[in-house]
Amino acid sequence: MVVVDIFRATSCMVSGLANGLKSIYPVDNVEECLALGRKGYITAGERGGIKIEAFNIGNSPFEYMNAEFEGKSVAVTTTNGTHALVKSLTAHEIIIGAFLNLTATAKHLQQNEQNVVIHCAGWKGTVNIEDTLFAGALINALGSVELVDDASRIAHSLYLQHKDNLNHIAEASSHAKRLSRFGIEKDLEFCMTIDEYDIVPVYRDQQLWLHK
Amino acid sequence: MVVVDIFRATSCMVSGLANGLKSIYPVDNVEECLALGRKGYITAGERGGIKIEAFNIGNSPFEYMNAEFEGKSVAVTTTNGTHALVKSLTAHEIIIGAFLNLTATAKHLQQNEQNVVIHCAGWKGTVNIEDTLFAGALINALGSVELVDDASRIAHSLYLQHKDNLNHIAEASSHAKRLSRFGIEKDLEFCMTIDEYDIVPVYRDQQLWLHK
Numbered sequence: 001m002v003v004v005d006i007f008r009a010t011s012c013m014v015s016g017l018a019n020g021l022k023s024i025y026p027v028d029n030v031e032e033c034l035a036l037g038r039k040g041y042i043t044a045g046e047r048g049g050i051k052i053e054a055f056n057i058g059n060s061p062f063e064y065m066n067a068e069f070e071g072k073s074v075a076v077t078t079t080n081g082t083h084a085l086v087k088s089l090t091a092h093e094i095i096i097g098a099f100l101n102l103t104a105t106a107k108h109l110q111q112n113e114q115n116v117v118i119h120c121a122g123w124k125g126t127v128n129i130e131d132t133l134f135a136g137a138l139i140n141a142l143g144s145v146e147l148v149d150d151a152s153r154i155a156h157s158l159y160l161q162h163k164d165n166l167n168h169i170a171e172a173s174s175h176a177k178r179l180s181r182f183g184i185e186k187d188l189e190f191c192m193t194i195d196e197y198d199i200v201p202v203y204r205d206q207q208l209w210l211h212k
Numbered sequence: 213m214v215v216v217d218i219f220r221a222t223s224c225m226v227s228g229l230a231n232g233l234k235s236i237y238p239v240d241n242v243e244e245c246l247a248l249g250r251k252g253y254i255t256a257g258e259r260g261g262i263k264i265e266a267f268n269i270g271n272s273p274f275e276y277m278n279a280e281f282e283g284k285s286v287a288v289t290t291t292n293g294t295h296a297l298v299k300s301l302t303a304h305e306i307i308i309g310a311f312l313n314l315t316a317t318a319k320h321l322q323q324n325e326q327n328v329v330i331h332c333a334g335w336k337g338t339v340n341i342e343d344t345l346f347a348g349a350l351i352n353a354l355g356s357v358e359l360v361d362d363a364s365r366i367a368h369s370l371y372l373q374h375k376d377n378l379n380h381i382a383e384a385s386s387h388a389k390r391l392s393r394f395g396i397e398k399d400l401e402f403c404m405t406i407d408e409y410d411i412v413p414v415y416r417d418q419q420l421w422l423h424k
Contacts, residue, residue, distance in 0.1 A: 123362070126361065126362070126363060127339075127362055127363050127366065128362045129362040129365060129366060132362075132366060148386075149338060149386055150335070150338070150339055150340045150341045150344075150385050150386050150387070151338060151339050153341060153384060153385070154339065154341060154344060154366065154370055157370055157373060157374070157381075158366055158369055158370065160373075161369055161372075161373045162369070169369075172365060173362050173365070174360075174361055174362050175362070
């Protein structure tokens, strides 16, 4: 199972672990997050694209790159991304995918024979462009796989049509339009960067860790 | 609200009304259908792509073109299509869309100022290629409309990528693969025919009628 929330939860997770965080603890609600904060976790997250006031950081990948956080752990809750993760717990293995670690994710999946489910967080229960594009990109990177549903075929088709200009189509998404009100164009552009990092976050004992 | 189930419910409805049926009564289950049959309706429908044995006809558009049915009414239940219709009853107006009446559907919608919802029946609650392609084709035919969600943008993109070879992509769909076991390639090809008919079925008093 690959959990995906390109704008911006899984892009943050990949960025944080690639930049020295020890672990990331995704939780479903603000109260759990604050409780972990009292135990020494850095608290992170947003609702509706805006940082939660009582938290240390919001939901920008750049906030996850703070040198002071090296070796520390983050507790995070977001509108869609952590929710998707918490709903994926019955999977054999859960990893975190983003454009930032696309090839690393594909290589990790190719190393075993398990069926792959790409769990796109989407937006409030509906499909979105950026997660669907990533699903298509991952299908493409996996090479000769059998697609078992039409959602996969549509995602692959969408990626093939737009692969030379991913930013352009991602900027047209509803999510990008909503978020642009918060002045985070730089975040969105970074989240669409392919293969910035060669790491794979794996979920184990309720937290995300670098796969070794 | 435009209800769409290309393979094959809404393609059948368009074909039937274009070929002389008086009305079509969509119901949610087999028992209701049989009860209407006892009142003189022609019974039609399938479950899992196969005709229900006690019914007069199955779910092929060609069965709906029987000259003996002229002026008569059909009661129909199908796996996905009639279910989508029954779930759409709160809409201001419900019409039936298919490739067979694509331009007529677009023209009908352009004649009023209402927002448009394209309700794709899909397959057991998930997205499918053929209904998504139709949604994209309808968006394209409507011209300059504001798309309010990413599902619409993805559908439009899918259509634009495949518009010169709709049959090819439709044949790759899960649904077509399932149905090909029943030897109905001719049905599927017909369902992908654009503008065979210049009619629009409208839902009124629990039944579908030709819009005059």
